[in-house]
Amino acid sequence: MTKAHQNALDSLRRKLPGRVFTDEASCFAASIDNLRLSFAPDAVIKVSKASDVGVALKLANKFKIPVTPRGAGSSATGSAVPLKRGWALDLAGLDSIKIDAVARIATVGAGAVTADLQSQAEALGLFYPPDPSSKKYTTLGGNIACNAGGMRCVKYGVTRDYVLGLEGFLADGSPFKFGLPLKKYVSGLNLRDLLIGSEGTLGVVTSAALKLLPKPEKRWTGMFAFKSEASALKAVVALFKAGHNPSILEFLDRQSVGCAERYTGKVIFEGHSRSSILLIELDGTPGEVRKQRKALLDFMAQCAVAHREARSEAAAEKLWQVRRTCSQSMFSLADTKLNEDVVVPLEKQAELIRYTLKLKKEIGLATPTFGHAGDGNLHVHIMYNRRSKTDARKAKAGIKKLMQKVVDLGGVITGEHGIGLAKIPFMSMQHSKAELAAMYSVKSALDPEGILNPGKIFEPFEVWEHEPVDVQLPWDHR
Amino acid sequence: MTKAHQNALDSLRRKLPGRVFTDEASCFAASIDNLRLSFAPDAVIKVSKASDVGVALKLANKFKIPVTPRGAGSSATGSAVPLKRGWALDLAGLDSIKIDAVARIATVGAGAVTADLQSQAEALGLFYPPDPSSKKYTTLGGNIACNAGGMRCVKYGVTRDYVLGLEGFLADGSPFKFGLPLKKYVSGLNLRDLLIGSEGTLGVVTSAALKLLPKPEKRWTGMFAFKSEASALKAVVALFKAGHNPSILEFLDRQSVGCAERYTGKVIFEGHSRSSILLIELDGTPGEVRKQRKALLDFMAQCAVAHREARSEAAAEKLWQVRRTCSQSMFSLADTKLNEDVVVPLEKQAELIRYTLKLKKEIGLATPTFGHAGDGNLHVHIMYNRRSKTDARKAKAGIKKLMQKVVDLGGVITGEHGIGLAKIPFMSMQHSKAELAAMYSVKSALDPEGILNPGKIFEPFEVWEHEPVDVQLPWDHR
DSSP states (O other), X not given: XXXXXXXXXXXXXXXXXXXXXXXXXXXXXXXXXXXXXXXXXXXXXEOSSHHHHHHHHHHHHHHTOOEEEESSOOOSSSTTSOTTOSEEEEOTTOOOEEEETTTTEEEEETTXXXXXXXXXXXXTTEEOOOBOTTTTTOBHHHHHHHTOOBSTHHHHOOGXXXXXXXXXXOTTSOXXXXXXXXXXXXXXXXXXXHHTTSTTSSOEEEXXXXXXXXXXXXXEEEEEEESSHHHHHHHHHXXXXXXXXXXXXXXXXXXXXXXXXXXXXXXXXXXXTTOEEEEEEEEESHHHHHHHHHHHHHHHHTTOSEEEEEOSHHHHHHXXXXXXXHHHHGXXXXXXXXXXXXXOOGGGHHHHHHHHHHHHHHHOSOOOEEEETTTTEXXXXXXXXXXXHHHHHHHHHHHHHHHHHHHHTTOBSBSSSOOTTTTGGGHHHHSOHHHHHHHHHHHHHHOTTOOBSTTSSSSOOOGGGSOOOOOOOTTOOO | OOHHHHHHHHHHHHHSTTXXXXXXXXXXXXXXXXXXXXXXXXXXXXXXXXXXHHHHHHXXXXXXXXXXXXXXXXXXXXXXXXXXXXXXXXXXXXXXXXXXXXXXXXXXXXXXXXXXXXXXXXXXXXXXXXXXXXXXXXXXXXXXXXXXXXXXXXXXXXXXXXXXXXXXXXXXXXXXXXXXXXXXXXOSXXXXXXXTTSTTSSOEEEEEEEEOEEOOSEEEEEEEEESSHHHXXXXXHHHHHTTOOOSEEEEEOHHHHHHHHHHHSOOSSTTOTTOEEEEEEEEESHHHXXXXXXXXXXXXXTTOSEEEXXXXXXXXXXXXXXXXXXXXXXXXTOSEEEEOBEEOOGGGHHHHHHHHHHHXXXXXXXXXXXXXXXXXXXXXXXXXXXXXXXXXXXXXXXXXXXXXXXXHTTOBSBSSSOOTTTTGGGHHHXXXXXXXXXXXXXXXXXXXXXOBSTTSSSSOOOGGGSOOOOOOOTTOOO
């Protein structure tokens, strides 16, 4: 640390007494996210009120100290990691949740946990749809920074679709309000949506006004088996053509299912071992759900080989357990999982699955795939053993090929995780030089000293050259 | 025109033969929008294919020539007017519409007309909800530039909520794709949403991928009379509290209704002359609509003094005619209508109406108000005679006071029209200096030569010092 940075840190301690930590445990905890690469900050600021952020940024901007905001650290891409040291800005303390049930608007601190908002909204008959799989841990600030998705996007959209207003601080410590808790707002340039998904590179959000919906009265869940991925994904396309409007539409390929069946020693659909699976949720009024269910079962009678319905919440939970088992059991194949979150047009999903099978043969590594087939958002995994340099090399080559295929199919390299560090190598596949230059010019305009989450999105980074740390994180299932 | 600009124009003519016009009629047509201030361009470029835009911008950027994109010119704020001369870029020729009924995505040219997309979507059982009142004329590019709203926002949101991907050209003529026709996309900074609502100041959109919804099977319309604005707006708040989810919820104050009743010589609700009115649409499956209708009528029995239902499309059209008559009849009060599109929190609407009545007394000018009460988005009008300098001065003072009141109530100065020229004087009421500087830094980053729609949003402009032209525009009803 330079003398100037040390002075700035001393000044920070004076201004935010009891909120600045430099001990090893605090710095290690703030050094990682779910990508599990560790880069320790010089200090961790545990924010206790929004204005702390302004104080920290004012100093940081003056002394050109990197600042990396973080929530729960569940980012899959390294976006919450203080790559260039400096100060980690821990926003978990800003965890307030207030709900206006008339306006159907929640005002939340950046550190409020997604599942907490959901349960408080439900208690009032309301509904906050975005549901990233780590929702019991993730903060809403983190969800906003990454524009998080989840399973209900097919009907309800992503985090962005629920953000009305953001409050926070610009790089120089000036406070901002972009958008307000209103249903319509078109005054000036829309920096609100620019900040959403910007992974803490443009400003620091301290609170948000979020739109809530009336809670659906009823939900129904069904699970359908198909002979092949092709027939399952053909059914997905036909389903939309026929006007169905499911609230969840999840897909599991035969590799994922086979893996779970070997791992548990149980066949999911008796007599149909290693099927490809669709898991479907319908919601609405009881009458609507009844009508939708009938239409769906009639439709599926033409194409699925077996099905199972949940007639209670507990039975539905059992069906969702199948999805989770598939995800967990993959670690019986190898110790390391590359989890990509690519998106392709709906009718190109079958082609993408064919490509994952071709890739499997080519690189000799398993490529189990599941995900949000109603959005074209598939989690393609490549499983490999970290200690094997050959496997790591093959996995790396495989991912690059996969990403190029996705772009060639008219898709995008990330649908809900963001870029962070992990996806930097693929940015030039997705975006032209002019597009990247335009993005970077905006970054420089809002953060001229380059202090906000430096090293992310834009700068070259080879994720493969860094060794992940072995650490148990709260959301680890195994 | 300078010699350099003349050379650039000659070069443009060679590169875009038959698409560059400098005759008086073309320049006049491109000199105005619905604000009716006229600023003639040096030339009009009638774009026939997207790449024309790149050609024009490359030249314009090199020679620092102002470029003002326009669609139908129905903007209410002057955002489509070439204030600083230069080239008007007429995008109406890019009017293609393609619909993928499976993915529920429309790909449209910037010049495609909103109502055309709606009718083509409906023919396929689909639905494009944004419905600005000028939808028979407005282009989708213009809707995107202004993030247009309309009546169905209360349930279905605004234009932004339907934009998946944008294609177009940056200020220097480089092509861009921001977003793709996919349901999820989080790669890089979100310049797509930054462009939406930026009124042509950051880049020129040539085509867009728009999300479509399944078309609601059934609609129902009802009209309710209230003793006062306060009781009507109290009902609006209570309605949401009770969990109703109307697809339209329009409000008319007693000034608007009284004006229509005097103008037509007919009372809208027999025995309840000069009522305040709510116009409500419900939509969904027939079963849902039936259930909603019953709940709504039960609810309204407690607070409305009279009601009327539409049992057919034609009957519904008759109810909507009431809304249109109110709007048109205002011109019987005075020749000039200031139409503001402010938004306040739902529970503050009654207070805003009280303020419009206070203002009416204070300035001695009528302040009839109607609008989208489900969004808190009210069109407050001040009616005055243009030839009277006293009235104009009073109207100007009144609007400034109104805007300050709106901001004080936690609202926004514009909910669906945008800033353009007309709202520039109120920008500093809404946004802090730091927020405005952040917006302007983004503008400068993406348009360093300042050629795109110069003079709008950021530069001082006193709309009152300019005389509107008397011209008949396609959407004029009187």
